[in-house]
Amino acid sequence: MSTELLKSIADSNDWWALGPELTLAGGALALLVLAIVGAKKDLRFVPALAIFTLFITLVTVVGGFDRIGEGEQLFGGLIRLTVPGQIARVFFLLSSLLVCFLATICLPRARVPRVEFYHIVLVVTAALMLLAQANHFVMFFVALETVTIGFYILVSYYRERSLSLEAGLKYLVLGALSSAILLFGIVLLYGAVGRVEVAGVVHNGFEFQTVYNFLHGDPHNFLATAGALLVLGGVAFKIGAFPFQVWVPDVYQGAPTPVTAFLAVSSKAAGFAVLLTLVRTVFAPLAGVLVPVLSLLAATTILLGNLSALTQRNTKRLMGLSGVSHAGYLLIGVTASLTVPWAPGAVWFYLFTYLLASMAVFGVMAYVAGPDDTGEELDHYERLARERPFLGAVLAVGVGSLAGIPPLAGFMGKLLLFLAAFQARLYGLLVVAVIGVVISIFYYFGWIRAAWFESWSPPAPGAAPARPAPAGPNWVGVATLAAVVLATVVLGFFQQPLTSWLLP
């Protein structure tokens, strides 16, 4: 029996193709084992081990990028290997690497257990990668739940702080609601599609291809349309799109800074990876319903995100609500992807620029937050440029790129999205997007103003005594942040590295 199993494993390509995810899972287990058998002083190697695992996986994924069989299905159709799936793998690995880097800044100061944090990050990363390659609604749901449960734990990781616990509880309650909506949608689809026998093989309403075939034949089926919309609603929770954005500010504020970054970048990108797959391959026949729904979603998300970010003084809430507006811009790209074939590449380009810019900003936030990880008001950024010019410069580039100011990478991302929207004739959405960008200049500018423009003005009489300057980054921090900033600037001038890969 066991030899047979081993043989089948060796024969099949399935397990090899899942190598990256298995490596991460193995690394995660190794961390737990280390925590049990290792001496206490060995625990300081935990972050390095996690980062090493992520890095090795990233290298193998990038190295084997061209060698995957496009469209090959694994495990009887649970997973489908595609180029967007590979892009998503690279994205999530890169993002998790930077999240681990942020964790090395924040966690040691917070006196919380470390091993579990990195363990969960690795597991969640593997689940994110599976989610982006899912080809079956059961696989999709299981991967999504693995991600979400990991985040429930991570959000309330500062378990002695009421804000963190409150954030975790809110995320849990609303996350459960969204899971229920998603599940309801999946069930409706399954019920509508039923079991189909094609050439002697039985297919059911969980398989993406079967659902597509069904919708293609019967695009006006009410039950299936309702199911599709409910599934999209569940995904909209992940990306923080209106009206599922209510959880964003509180959860972002309460979560530890690395987790906020993880939520803002990876969780959002996962939503978009799934959304692109669903909209382009599974629900494509419903374009007549999807375009108005997605357009409405995009417009309201952009306006609501930007307007609610206007008055924020807390940087984490600001990042959360401005992130909502970024989700709105990306939704324009998703809407355009129904008609413009290269639009998914533009969405991924935007996501990569968003990753770089956000991580630069979160890096600065991690340093400014101070030893107790609480310095997150805009006032805490005053005099940053004078006391830590390097952090000030990183912040300026990151925030500028998020605001979409040329010549930074974020502008190129917006440009490509706008081009796609133009080609898809979404003129109304473009107007909304431009209004949103102009509004966003106001609050991003406020941040730059706090960090730079007020740096050299004398303090007002009677002002609170100045906080001590934030700790300066060590050489690893300087190198990482410098690399992120350099990438943001270079991609603004020279897009070849990303476009040759995302928009061939």
Place this chain on the structure above:
Amino acid sequence: MNPSNAQLLQLAIATPLVAALIIACGLPKRFSTKLAAAAFAAPALIALWLWSRFPAVDAHQYSFLSTTYTGLGNFGISLKLGLNGIALPMFLLAAIVGLAAGLYALRSGAERLKLYLVLLLVMHGGLLGVFASVDIFFFYFFHELALIPTFIMVGLWGGRDRSYAAMKLTIYLTAGAMLSLLGLIALYVKSGANSFDLIELKDAIAAHALAGHTQVWIAGLLLLGFGTLVSLWPLHTWAPLGYGAAPSSAAMLHAGVLKKFGLYGLIQVALPLLPLGLQHWAWKLALLAGLGNVLVVGFVTMAQRDLKQMLGYSSVMHMGYCFLGIAALSTIGTGGVVLLMVAHGLSVALLFLLATSVHHRTHTFDLAEMGGLARRTPVLAAFFVAATMAGLGLPGFANFWGELTIFVALWKFSPALTAVAVAGVVISAIYGLRAAARVFFGPPSEALQRVLAQHPPADLDWREKLPALLLLAALLFFGFYPKAVSQPVDQALGARAAVVAVPHR
């Protein structure tokens, strides 16, 4: 021809940007100032050389063409550089004003001088890039590259209300830039050329002219966007506030050169590609510019007490003439606009420079608190009066030819508006001469006497004289030899008439 002129053009744009990068990476201050001086001077020399070599036409009226791909080739975006007859004078203007602003900044004694120089160099590189870009995407891109340092410079080194001014500037100009970007993208999509390359766009539109209503809304977008950037009334309120707060070199480069981006865009992009669209808007534009910019802002300028604010308003007013010249939709009007852009760029930069020099001596910009400075600083007074005369279009200065040709073109368009525009000259003479009189002649005010007793004023020294002389010499040169500008402009506009007929009224 080694290195070739096309490479020299690339070099002119790259030099300030690379120098900025080197200084930003932590070059010691001593070397930084030397490197910055070289990086400000090199583009000016190259621009002069290219100007002497100019009618070296490669293709489609463009000289010194070169193309570099940055990875957006699929979308028809490539860094295509080259100069035509309209771009060349503007490129020269950017190089000269950039050199003057750079020289002034080097010795300005600004705090955090290195950062100041880095930003100024980036701005300079962006400005040169704007006018050398044949690709309209990079045309926009370089504009933004030059615009961002302006915001930061106003915010960090600005005078009164700098935070508010920087924010207002940022929001207005970003909104204007986004609108014009939408217009440019619309042009790209609607033309069907699948390219941002202006030459290919022209070919595509010559083959299939855009439908009338499409031209109208794209031209409307461009006019709204570019109009905000050029301070078309009533979207001009950022300008006086921003220039009032901006440090001198930033004000020189922005008011002198960067602001012309919108007008230049209308001439290079909108006029040849959207003739029907512009025709639709011509009257509305002319009324806004004539009544709003020239008359209303002219009267507002007369009421100003703050010297720098007054200069800001006066530059808004002069932009009205440029819009009128464009609205006339004729070859001679367009040529006049290019001439006036060059002349106004030089004269307004000179005035901002001198205003700062005045401030160094009087420690105030308030016109009511000045007077009698001519006796103490005769050279400064001479420069200031000359610059004022240039600003109000005295023959002998370049501004004269620009205004004259615009009036001639405007007469065909509407004699009534010509009368308004000529009345504007009287208004600008009133405020210009009155400002010069208040600053330099008459008895000094009591407040000023106290200041002058504490800090006895010295006349212009060489660090101020050199850039001022440079600008004044250029003004006089173009004033006595306008052919230097008009010949390449005629060449470009004449060739254009053969491609797309600009409708005459």
